[in-house]
Amino acid sequence: MKRIMLVVAYDGTNYCGWQIQPNGITVEEVLNRHLSDLLKESIAVIGASRTDSGVHAIGNVAVFDTETKIPGEKISFALNQRLPKDIVIQQSREVPIDFHPRFCNSTKTYQYRILNSRFPLPTQRLYTHFIYYPLQAEAMSEASKYLIGEHDFKSFCSTRTQVTDTIRTIYDINVIRDGEMIQITISGNGFLYNMVRIIVGTLIKVGLGIYPPNHVKEILDKKNRLVAGPKAPAQGLTLLKIDYPDLEVL
Amino acid sequence: MKRIMLVVAYDGTNYCGWQIQPNGITVEEVLNRHLSDLLKESIAVIGASRTDSGVHAIGNVAVFDTETKIPGEKISFALNQRLPKDIVIQQSREVPIDFHPRFCNSTKTYQYRILNSRFPLPTQRLYTHFIYYPLQAEAMSEASKYLIGEHDFKSFCSTRTQVTDTIRTIYDINVIRDGEMIQITISGNGFLYNMVRIIVGTLIKVGLGIYPPNHVKEILDKKNRLVAGPKAPAQGLTLLKIDYPDLEVL
Incomplete structure (x- = not known):
């Protein structure tokens, strides 16, 4: 098990914000779906900033845990091939397993x-x-x-x-x-x-x-x-x- | 009869360019439709630059002839109320009846x-x-x-x-x-x-x-x-x- 951090940029125009919602598509949901497809395991990201509907990001941060053997820094390239053009992973890398993007000082x-x-x-x-x-x-x-x-x-x-x-x-x-x-x-x-x-x-x-x-x-x-x-x-x-x-x- | 010039800005993303086409919506077509509705006569604009599909404009120019009594400089305000948000008239004014936006020096x-x-x-x-x-x-x-x-x-x-x-x-x-x-x-x-x-x-x-x-x-x-x-x-x-x-x- 390792923890991967993503730096995520998105155009918020077509999303009901970051956090998963019953009505409408969100950035978190799109990331979970494509990461789960890519890594062939069930992935749930934890976001640093749960931006509102229509708000944009250049450097939001998310983490997820995975058993994958793909090196952390390669995941961004593979994931960007699958994501819609209004979400781009700018960086991916392994971080300590206890790193939490909301509870750590930032x-x-x-x-x-x-x-x-x-x-x-x-x-x-x-x-x-x-x-x-x-x-x-x-x-x-x-x-x-x-x-x-x-x-x-x-x-x-x-x-x-x-x-x-x-x-x-x-x-x-x-x-x-x-x-x-x-x-x-x-x-x-x-x-x-x-x-x-x-x-x-x-x-x-x-x-x-x-x-x-x-x-x-x-x-x-x-x-x-x-x-x-x-x-x-x-x-x-x-x-x-x-x-x-x-x-x-x- | 008078000739009105428009300075037109648009986001070209959702248009098949300026010029009217059989397949797909164009900026010219949207202007004609809303001007005809507003002025209650059949209006056909002549554009200076027939930009391609996906190209944007801040200051394209178009003219049209009209019998309206609305002063030229007021037409922009009335038209902007009707246009979709990706087309904005930045200015409207009366010009000489022989002014042609493509054939005059520019x-x-x-x-x-x-x-x-x-x-x-x-x-x-x-x-x-x-x-x-x-x-x-x-x-x-x-x-x-x-x-x-x-x-x-x-x-x-x-x-x-x-x-x-x-x-x-x-x-x-x-x-x-x-x-x-x-x-x-x-x-x-x-x-x-x-x-x-x-x-x-x-x-x-x-x-x-x-x-x-x-x-x-x-x-x-x-x-x-x-x-x-x-x-x-x-x-x-x-x-x-x-x-x-x-x-x-x-």
């Missing part, structure tokens, strides 16, 4: 992309959130800095969750405007349900001038989901990468 | 995007051409300069065409690498059938080291399609814009 980095222009761009419609009204990226950047550090992010957590510990650490947030594109990059030690999308929805209200930048600090202090902005739409969000500082590679 | 600018990386990126698969082997962008850039100017581009024209005059002028070509993305931007006074994609296919052979950069000059001189490289795939190509220096706006 830094996750997400990026949210906003197209802030007079007209939506058809080729970007599935990968950005289009906003017509001009956004003040500098104000959004200033507001975002209040979120850096260890805080109780209860205001930025969907109420549709059973999590009780809502304390997380955000290491960095960067809001950068490049022409008509605004990119918000957030890294942290973990994120609550819908946390990135609620942070972005709140920063958009700052960018529109509805909230002053320092209002974000008040929202944080109130620990109440009702005072934060709306959840920004899924298609603008991409999980960029997950770093495991303690991970040994076998 | 500068067309196309961009071709190559993802040159170890693995394809699922979110880019419909908008780039993925190449695994490392490309020498500097060599491609050097080769591209032989194509600038007025030349007989017969070697770079698909043989599936009736055009007899194969002389065109390329004003500029730029090959730029930005990380794993190589962008080739070409502007000229007109392009033969598949000309941009055959130029790109030839430059890729230079980038791979199969042709030295100055071999492009020999290909040009031979005036024979068989000596140029293959046609690069459609999904990497976007029509960026068309400029009409003599166009009056009414």
Whole structure:
């Protein structure tokens, strides 16, 4: 028995998110099916980030256990031959049998992309959130800095969750405007349900001038989901990468 | 009667190109249908660039004649309400009744995007051409300069065409690498059938080291399609814009 780690990229457009669901196809389900076919044993992957419907990933991480004799680093090539074109394994390798992608320390980095222009761009419609009204990226950047550090992010957590510990650490947030594109990059030690999308929805209200930048600090202090902005739409969000500082590679 | 010009952006993924075809839906057909519905008269647009199946556009141009009293610049808003999300009218305005988008002098600018990386990126698969082997962008850039100017581009024209005059002028070509993305931007006074994609296919052979950069000059001189490289795939190509220096706006 060995444990294999996969780095998985996908276009989330045609999936009901990562996690297996009764209604609709998911990334986890497609990976299980093709891995089981390839390795001729029943495979069940464990994902690091259970991304929502329509959210994309460049570097999500999953592990599975197998008896196969195929070397860990070769599995990606064989699996990519079978997967649909909207899922690509970027890397596969053997990891210690006790490595768990959700319970081990990690830094996750997400990026949210906003197209802030007079007209939506058809080729970007599935990968950005289009906003017509001009956004003040500098104000959004200033507001975002209040979120850096260890805080109780209860205001930025969907109420549709059973999590009780809502304390997380955000290491960095960067809001950068490049022409008509605004990119918000957030890294942290973990994120609550819908946390990135609620942070972005709140920063958009700052960018529109509805909230002053320092209002974000008040929202944080109130620990109440009702005072934060709306959840920004899924298609603008991409999980960029997950770093495991303690991970040994076998 | 007045003539209205549209600037049209589209994601070409789900269309059999611009021009109406017996088998498969096209951008021209969708515009005609929704314009006829909106204006309650039979509308037939004339497109500037009849892009191929799978090719994208940010700034294609089309005109149509209408008796409507709706001001030209308002038509884009009404039409965008009706169009599918993969076609967006960026601008509409009245132009002189004798303005023809194909027969008037213009500068067309196309961009071709190559993802040159170890693995394809699922979110880019419909908008780039993925190449695994490392490309020498500097060599491609050097080769591209032989194509600038007025030349007989017969070697770079698909043989599936009736055009007899194969002389065109390329004003500029730029090959730029930005990380794993190589962008080739070409502007000229007109392009033969598949000309941009055959130029790109030839430059890729230079980038791979199969042709030295100055071999492009020999290909040009031979005036024979068989000596140029293959046609690069459609999904990497976007029509960026068309400029009409003599166009009056009414």
